Amino acid sequence: GGAPHYRGEYFNTSRVVQYDPAAEKFACFNAPIDNANVIGVVIDEPRGMIWYSEGIVSGNAITGFAPDSTPSDCSFDPYDEDRPRGDVCPQDGPTDSCHRRFTVPGPHPYPAHLALDEEGNIWFTEYWQNRIGRLTPETGEIVELPLPESIAREFPGSWFGSGPWELTFDEHGDLWVDEFFDATIVRVKPSLMASKDCERLDADGQNPCIEEMLVASDGADGKTLHTLSIGVEGLIWFAVGSGRDAPNTTRLGFLSPAYDYAVAYLPTRASIESVAGIVQDRASHDVWFAQFFEREIGRLRQLGVGDTDADGVPDSDDNCPATPNPGQEDFDSDGPGDACDDRADEDNDGCTNGQELGLNPRLGGRRDPTNVWDFFDTPDTDGVRDKVVDLWGDVFEVLVRFGAKGDPSGDPLAGPIPPAPGYHTAFDRVAPRRGEDMWDLGPADGSIDLMNDIFGVANQFGHDCRASS
Numbered sequence: 001g002g003a004p005h006y007r008g009e010y011f012n013t014s015r016v017v018q019y020d021p022a023a024e025k026f027a028c029f030n031a032p033i034d035n036a037n038v039i040g041v042v043i044d045e046p047r048g049m050i051w052y053s054e055g056i057v058s059g060n061a062i063t064g065f066a067p068d069s070t071p072s073d074c075s076f077d078p079y080d081e082d083r084p085r086g087d088v089c090p091q092d093g094p095t096d097s098c099h100r101r102f103t104v105p106g107p108h109p110y111p112a113h114l115a116l117d118e119e120g121n122i123w124f125t126e127y128w129q130n131r132i133g134r135l136t137p138e139t140g141e142i143v144e145l146p147l148p149e150s151i152a153r154e155f156p157g158s159w160f161g162s163g164p165w166e167l168t169f170d171e172h173g174d175l176w177v178d179e180f181f182d183a184t185i186v187r188v189k190p191s192l193m194a195s196k197d198c199e200r201l202d203a204d205g206q207n208p209c210i211e212e213m214l215v216a217s218d219g220a221d222g223k224t225l226h227t228l229s230i231g232v233e234g235l236i237w238f239a240v241g242s243g244r245d246a247p248n249t250t251r252l253g254f255l256s257p258a259y260d261y262a263v264a265y266l267p268t269r270a271s272i273e274s275v276a277g278i279v280q281d282r283a284s285h286d287v288w289f290a291q292f293f294e295r296e297i298g299r300l301r302q303l304g305v306g307d308t309d310a311d312g313v314p315d316s317d318d319n320c321p322a323t324p325n326p327g328q329e330d331f332d333s334d335g336p337g338d339a340c341d342d343r344a345d346e347d348n349d350g351c352t353n354g355q356e357l358g359l360n361p362r363l364g365g366r367r368d369p370t371n372v373w374d375f376f377d378t379p380d381t382d383g384v385r386d387k388v389v390d391l392w393g394d395v396f397e398v399l400v401r402f403g404a405k406g407d408p409s410g411d412p413l414a415g416p417i418p419p420a421p422g423y424h425t426a427f428d429r430v431a432p433r434r435g436e437d438m439w440d441l442g443p444a445d446g447s448i449d450l451m452n453d454i455f456g457v458a459n460q461f462g463h464d465c466r467a468s469s
Contacts, residue, residue, distance in 0.1 A: 016038060016041055016065075028073055029073075033085075036055070046120060047120070060108070061101045061103045061111070062104065071097065108128045110127040112127045115169055115175065118173065121135065122136075126164065127165060129160070130149075132167070132188060145188065161181070166178050166228055171234065183215070185212075185238060186210050186213060189211070225238055232282055237278050239253075252266045266300070309322055311325060313328060325340070349371075355465050361463065362463050368440075371442075378457070379415075391461065394457055398448065400421055402448055402450070405447050428448050430442035430452050
């Protein structure tokens with residue numbers, strides 16, 4: 001925030017806001033400098049810090065604070081002359097309840113977005129100074145990498161430079177940066193920073209540590225590139241303002257590392273005037289983007305790309321890539337999900353899903369994997385089932401309970417199992433309807449009788465699911 005973004009209507013709204021969804025509570029950390037114009041924010045977990053950039057007017061600094069020890073003030077009034085601001089940490093003093101400020105050198109650097117590397121350095125773009133910076137908080141050292149001269153032929157690019165804006169690291173440790181006024185994406189090689197050559201341009205006006213990966217403008221067409229991020233499979237997503245070719249429209253695209261960073265553009269839509277942020281959902285592969293002027297959030301749906309069964313889980317993470325199962329249930333924790341695991345036994349009747357979906361009824365097939373009643377394997381008094389319908393363990397056990405009655409709502413898999421001739425739903429079934437398979441039995445009816453139960457278990461004599469053991 002800050003006055004520059006609100007045409008002077010607000011004296012200072014520069015703050016970093018934290019929201020705790022579990023507690024449904026906000027915390028507000030106000031910048032110690034009026035009109036700080038906070039833009040970039042990055043979370044530094046190893047240090048327990050939040051870092052933010054202070055842009056134009058009275059900012060031009062990289063500042064950080066510890067949210068666990070810094071006071072919060074969400075009732076901040078920018079028009080109150082006695083308003084409390086955040087405190088600036090004293091030089092070489094304690095830093096646990098104040099804001100550490102590191103001023104970026106130069107007349108008008110306008111530090112914008114931030115990124116943290118694996119060594120804890122904070123990288124930032126200098127929007128109006130055509131540079132990329134690196135801050136080491138422990139020493140306060142700032143190293144700057146100049147960018148080549150802007151190709152933009154119109155103000156403000158012709159005056160301030162290419163306009164480096166957002167930046168992000170890829171899995172290889174390379175830094176990707178978009179240049180707003182030049183509609184260009186560059187890749188920075190931090191591994192080359194040991195050489196001082198990165199801190200100056202060579203005789204050809206180039207930086208040996210920086211490589212141009214996409215130049216979407218000729219410098220005179222008014223095209224801009226406002227945002228980029230790295231998504232699934234390393235794709236670098238971006239948005240290009242079409243300039244005079246198609247006024248007030250923005251085109252989405254991506255660079256593909258799998259194809260030597262080939263560029264792919266998506267069809268434009270007149271309703272998308274400006275995109276100021278873009279990110280890819282790693283589960284669904286959908287691409288979300290912020291439409292700045294429209295004050296809307298857009299979504300690009302990628303149906304069937306990397307998600308064969310379209311259940312919102314990418315194939316690389318899906319335990320049933322060809323069978324929709326958004327919940328990823330895996331009862332036996334063996335890897336394949338319940339929806340496609342031939343070894344899973346969803347109804348716990350002793351036959352696996354794969355056996356019940358098979359074609360041989362004597363091996364448990366032609367059954368419903370969700371119907372516990374269709375395999376007449378009865379338990380012994382200890383509740384143990386042997387996964388085969390045999391004479392003494394099953395047919396005889398139902399026969400000796402002939403005429404027993406009881407509550408049909410009981411769980412057939414739950415104990416205790418009473419000795420014969422006591423009633424239990426484990427020995428009780430309802431016969432299939434006319435035309436259905438004779439073993440397609442239904443829930444207990446409260447009475448162990450001849451047609452439903454004795455004939456029912458006898459018709460399954462010899463059916464065997466022990467191969468699943």
